[in-house]
Amino acid sequence: MTLETSPPSAPTLEQVAAVAGVSRATVSRVINDSPKVTVEAREAVSRAIAELGYVPNRAARSLASRRTFAIALVIPENTAKFFADPYFASVIQGVAMALSSTKYTLSLLITPETDAEKSRNFLQAGNVDGALVLSHHSDDRAFLALARTMPVVFGGRPMGPEGEHAFYVDVDNRAAARVATEHLIAGGRTRIATIAGPADMAAGVDRLDGWRDALNAAGLASSLVERADFTPAGGFEAMRRLLARGESFDALFAASSQLASGALSAMRDAGLAVPADVSITSIDNDYFATNANPRLTAIEQPTVEVGRTMARLLIDRIEGREISRVTILPTALVQGQSA
Amino acid sequence: MTLETSPPSAPTLEQVAAVAGVSRATVSRVINDSPKVTVEAREAVSRAIAELGYVPNRAARSLASRRTFAIALVIPENTAKFFADPYFASVIQGVAMALSSTKYTLSLLITPETDAEKSRNFLQAGNVDGALVLSHHSDDRAFLALARTMPVVFGGRPMGPEGEHAFYVDVDNRAAARVATEHLIAGGRTRIATIAGPADMAAGVDRLDGWRDALNAAGLASSLVERADFTPAGGFEAMRRLLARGESFDALFAASSQLASGALSAMRDAGLAVPADVSITSIDNDYFATNANPRLTAIEQPTVEVGRTMARLLIDRIEGREISRVTILPTALVQGQSA
DNA sequence: TTGAAAGCGCTAACAT
DNA sequence: ATGTTAGCGCTTTCAA
Numbered sequence: 001m002t003l004e005t006s007p008p009s010a011p012t013l014e015q016v017a018a019v020a021g022v023s024r025a026t027v028s029r030v031i032n033d034s035p036k037v038t039v040e041a042r043e044a045v046s047r048a049i050a051e052l053g054y055v056p057n058r059a060a061r062s063l064a065s066r067r068t069f070a071i072a073l074v075i076p077e078n079t080a081k082f083f084a085d086p087y088f089a090s091v092i093q094g095v096a097m098a099l100s101s102t103k104y105t106l107s108l109l110i111t112p113e114t115d116a117e118k119s120r121n122f123l124q125a126g127n128v129d130g131a132l133v134l135s136h137h138s139d140d141r142a143f144l145a146l147a148r149t150m151p152v153v154f155g156g157r158p159m160g161p162e163g164e165h166a167f168y169v170d171v172d173n174r175a176a177a178r179v180a181t182e183h184l185i186a187g188g189r190t191r192i193a194t195i196a197g198p199a200d201m202a203a204g205v206d207r208l209d210g211w212r213d214a215l216n217a218a219g220l221a222s223s224l225v226e227r228a229d230f231t232p233a234g235g236f237e238a239m240r241r242l243l244a245r246g247e248s249f250d251a252l253f254a255a256s257s258q259l260a261s262g263a264l265s266a267m268r269d270a271g272l273a274v275p276a277d278v279s280i281t282s283i284d285n286d287y288f289a290t291n292a293n294p295r296l297t298a299i300e301q302p303t304v305e306v307g308r309t310m311a312r313l314l315i316d317r318i319e320g321r322e323i324s325r326v327t328i329l330p331t332a333l334v335q336g337q338s339a
Numbered sequence: 340m341t342l343e344t345s346p347p348s349a350p351t352l353e354q355v356a357a358v359a360g361v362s363r364a365t366v367s368r369v370i371n372d373s374p375k376v377t378v379e380a381r382e383a384v385s386r387a388i389a390e391l392g393y394v395p396n397r398a399a400r401s402l403a404s405r406r407t408f409a410i411a412l413v414i415p416e417n418t419a420k421f422f423a424d425p426y427f428a429s430v431i432q433g434v435a436m437a438l439s440s441t442k443y444t445l446s447l448l449i450t451p452e453t454d455a456e457k458s459r460n461f462l463q464a465g466n467v468d469g470a471l472v473l474s475h476h477s478d479d480r481a482f483l484a485l486a487r488t489m490p491v492v493f494g495g496r497p498m499g500p501e502g503e504h505a506f507y508v509d510v511d512n513r514a515a516a517r518v519a520t521e522h523l524i525a526g527g528r529t530r531i532a533t534i535a536g537p538a539d540m541a542a543g544v545d546r547l548d549g550w551r552d553a554l555n556a557a558g559l560a561s562s563l564v565e566r567a568d569f570t571p572a573g574g575f576e577a578m579r580r581l582l583a584r585g586e587s588f589d590a591l592f593a594a595s596s597q598l599a600s601g602a603l604s605a606m607r608d609a610g611l612a613v614p615a616d617v618s619i620t621s622i623d624n625d626y627f628a629t630n631a632n633p634r635l636t637a638i639e640q641p642t643v644e645v646g647r648t649m650a651r652l653l654i655d656r657i658e659g660r661e662i663s664r665v666t667i668l669p670t671a672l673v674q675g676q677s678a
Numbered sequence: 679t680t681g682a683a684a685g686c687g688c689t690a691a692c693a694t
Numbered sequence: 695a696t697g698t699t700a701g702c703g704c705t706t707t708c709a710a
Contacts, residue, residue, distance in 0.1 A: 060703030399687030
């Protein structure tokens, strides 16, 4: 366990104090931007810091102050899904943007089931001041308990009774689904199927409800439902099941564009033309929507803004500012060629 | 700076010791799997830990032991490029796999120029026991200095004189490029152009050299060179410049499949058929190669294995085991339809 | 405004 | 095998 080449051990605050000719307390004050330091003292310390190349030791600092100035972004997915889903990319971008103007540092935790315990420990061990939990697709109940231990902001409404007390940023999935479905109805479609997400995920449940809302309001039947997990493969299989039913339909609302993209393949295999035979709308104006053929008409979520907002809210909570528990961001329908 | 709801402060080792009826040292020994603990003591401690829900405080631990059991994976790119490049996804997967069977935790640092100082500070502040620097495309010289401070393993040979002392995992880019070019020659092509990477990156330089090696050995001209950064857009522009020269060619070696994919668009615009008019080989059998039309004949790198190896080597270094400074992993040509 | 001194929660000699 | 005792490098009262 010994390092092969013992590196030049880092300069300590004590050494800085010696060089600057002040006490350790004063050095600490300068580092922490305390106003109660004379200009001369401050400058002497700054010079010493520069001269020695001093960087405060995080462990010592956080042990003494009980602050880490780090936050975790927890993504309960496996690595493959993480990279396959453009949603994460934009949210992270938003988080990173919000953080870059602060002292806070980001710890990215991609936590497949297998490493769950390691991640929990990491968080409980005081490595971070708070956590962001981004559960676009996955189940996040495991992390609700965390919220009792430290400030946590969720991306997407957490399911379950404990979710009632959680802080989260989300879009109005139900309204978004309703709008997407209404667009199909406005286009004159009357037999509208849906491929819904999993029943144990908020986005799955809410988007299905929104689809029903629209159909009910228009007096249309809402029986053509197939569920799938939010992947192209899931969409492909769901569409095959839908077609196998033998009940014809002239429109599809897919709960995500990944689902729609899989469904498109299955429809092409079946010789169905889009939008001639079946028109389609979906949610997520992402890579899968814009690169589909035809380009999908889809609801756009403000993904970068979700990330930015989550980070800002978390820091507000960490620093004791009051924030509202629920933040809903607006969505908009973006016209493509599929409906 | 005060938490709005002060969370129940975490149990300490001292409390565990009290509950278990042993000294703090014994608790510490149990936590650290020391063999010198009686079974009874170990069990008493384990029970106390479970009962209290105790998790050791990382800061205290690392302050006392000077170990963090965390390593950083530094990616000197902006977030957008990070997600656009499938290379990173696989390498990270490899790193994560290697780490999951260890006590080590991963800190992912995506460091655009703007946040460089924050990242450097993070690393110098003792947050990690070592760092992996993955510079597929970007310049990494800034991180060579880091290697004097802590164990560092690079992914890809670092450029510059300091690179001579760096530990790294890489493939033989020169040989890979030579093989890819020889494949074109074996196909009867004689006027072979290349789109090379940047001159300040090892992969850029080495792959160009390999192309030259093959042409020289075959007695063919090696004048048709255009450089670009490793993106589809770069490849597109480079191909346009190549075409604008007015010198005809019947084959192209692209230094990466992203470059090739951009080049393909430009060739399609120019009415060139692949592989009829121009055959193509490239490096990276990734998404861009397999989804190109026609599918690219490309050199496959063992990307997951690169990540796995980097992580293993870094941990070996951290724990004082001897490792060889340079590790070269094998590549193989994967036949597509482009050559 | 500054310094002295007491910890933060843990590990690691050193005794026993 | 276990306990005692110093710290690890910093922040933070409290006095001056």
